[in-house]
Amino acid sequence: MKIYEKAPAKINLMLDVLHKRPDGFHEVEMVMTMIDLADRLEMSEQKRDTIIITSQAGYIPLDEKNLAFQAARLIKERYDVRKGVHIHLDKKIPVAAGLAGGSSDAAATLRGLNRLWGLNIPKEELLKLGAELGSDVPFCVSGGTALATGRGEVLKPIPSPPQCWVIVAKPPINVSTAEVYGRLRSDQIQAHPSAERMIGALEQGSFHQMCKELGNVLEEVTLKMHPEVQQLKEGMLKLGADGALMSGSGPTVFGLVSRESKVARIYNGLRGFCKEVYAVRLLTGNA
Numbered sequence: 001m002k003i004y005e006k007a008p009a010k011i012n013l014m015l016d017v018l019h020k021r022p023d024g025f026h027e028v029e030m031v032m033t034m035i036d037l038a039d040r041l042e043m044s045e046q047k048r049d050t051i052i053i054t055s056q057a058g059y060i061p062l063d064e065k066n067l068a069f070q071a072a073r074l075i076k077e078r079y080d081v082r083k084g085v086h087i088h089l090d091k092k093i094p095v096a097a098g099l100a101g102g103s104s105d106a107a108a109t110l111r112g113l114n115r116l117w118g119l120n121i122p123k124e125e126l127l128k129l130g131a132e133l134g135s136d137v138p139f140c141v142s143g144g145t146a147l148a149t150g151r152g153e154v155l156k157p158i159p160s161p162p163q164c165w166v167i168v169a170k171p172p173i174n175v176s177t178a179e180v181y182g183r184l185r186s187d188q189i190q191a192h193p194s195a196e197r198m199i200g201a202l203e204q205g206s207f208h209q210m211c212k213e214l215g216n217v218l219e220e221v222t223l224k225m226h227p228e229v230q231q232l233k234e235g236m237l238k239l240g241a242d243g244a245l246m247s248g249s250g251p252t253v254f255g256l257v258s259r260e261s262k263v264a265r266i267y268n269g270l271r272g273f274c275k276e277v278y279a280v281r282l283l284t285g286n287a
C-alpha cells in the first residue's frame with residue numbers, strides 16, 4: 001500500500017520570548033499559521049523491517065538525522081510496529097529557512113504512518129510524540145492557526161487570518177536556530193510584540209491590524225548577524241508589501257499583500273537580489 005501526505009510550511013505572525021528556562025529552552029508566545037508551500041511525502045510499505053528515506057533534494061540528510069526518519073523510528077518503537085516503510089520526500093520548502101520544513105515532514109510522517117499502519121493513535125498522542133521530535137512539530141501536526149506557548153508545544157486554536165498573498169524570500173545564508181536563541185538576551189528585549197493584540201486583529205478579521213501587529217524578537221539577533229536580511233525586509237516593504245517579517249529564527253522573510261495586482265511587482269523586484277522567492281496563499285484563511 002502507498003499513501004501521500006502534504007507537509008506545509010509555517011510562518012510566525014508574531015514571536016515573543018518571555019524568558020530562558022532552566023532546561024535551556026525559551027518560554028515563547030507565538031502566533032503561527034500555515035502557507036500553501038508544501039513538501040509532499042509518499043509512504044510505501046516495505047517487506048523488510050527498515051526505514052528508507054529518499055528525496056529529490058540533494059542537500060538534506062537521508063539517515064537518522066532526517067526528522068522524517070526520527071518520526072518513523074519513534075512511532076515504530078512506541079507502538080511496537082515490526083514493519084518497514086519507504087518515505088520519499090518531494091522537497092519544496094526551502095531548507096533551514098525558518099519555515100519548519102523538517103518539522104512539517106516529521107508531523108506528516110506521524111499522520112501518514114498512523115494511517116498506513118492502521119494504528120488509530122489519537123491526535124493528542126500524536127501531538128505528544130511530535131513534541132519529542134522538536135518544538136515546532138506539534139503545531140505542524142495540528143495545522144491551522146494557533147497560539148503556541150511553552151517552548152512552542154502548548155497549542156490553542158485561534159481564528160485564521162484574513163486571506164491574502166504571502167511572498168516568501170529566502171536569502172542564501174544559513175542560520176542555526178540554537179545559535180539565534182543562544183545569542184538572544186531575553187532580559188534586554190526592547191519591544192515585545194503582543195499575542196493578545198495579534199489575536200484581536202485575527203478575531204476582527206482585520207488585515208490592516210494584523211500587518212501592524214507583526215513582530216518577532218528573534219529578528220534583532222539574526223538581522224545583526226546578517227544585515228542582508230534587514231535589506232530584504234526593507235526591499236519587501238519598499239516594493240509595496242503591506243507588512244513584512246522574518247519567520248522563526250530566519251533567514252526567510254515573508255511579506256503580506258492584500259491586492260493581487262501588487263504581487264507580480266514585488267515578486268519580480270525581489271528576484272533581482274534573491275533566488276528563492278515564492279508567491280503563495282495562506283493555507284487556512286477564509287477564501
Ligand SMILES: C[C@](O)(CO)[C@H](O)COP(=O)(O)OP(=O)(O)OC[C@H]1O[C@@H](n2ccc(N)nc2=O)[C@H](O)[C@@H]1O
Pocket residue numbers: 012015024025026027028030098100103133134135136137150151152177178181182248249
Ligand atoms: C524558531 C522557531 O522555529 C519558531 O517557530 C521555533 O521556536 C524553533 O523550533 P524548532 O526548530 O522545532 O526547535 P527545536 O528543534 O526544538 O530546538 C532547536 C534549538 O532551539 C532552541 N530553542 C528552541 C525552542 C525554544 N522554545 N527555545 C529554544 O531555546 C534550543 O537551543 C534548541 O536546542
Ligand SMILES: Nc1ncnc2c1ncn2[C@@H]1O[C@H](COP(=O)(O)OP(=O)(O)OP(=O)(O)O)[C@@H](O)[C@H]1O
Pocket residue numbers: 059060061065066067068089094095096097098099100101102103105106136177248249250
Ligand atoms: N526532512 C527534512 N527536511 C529538511 N531538513 C531536514 C530534514 N530532516 C533533517 N533536516 C535537517 O534539519 C536542518 C533544519 O532544516 P529545516 O528545514 O527543518 O529548518 P527550519 O526551516 O529552520 O526549521 P524551524 O523553522 O523548525 O527551525 C537542515 O539543516 C537539515 O540538515
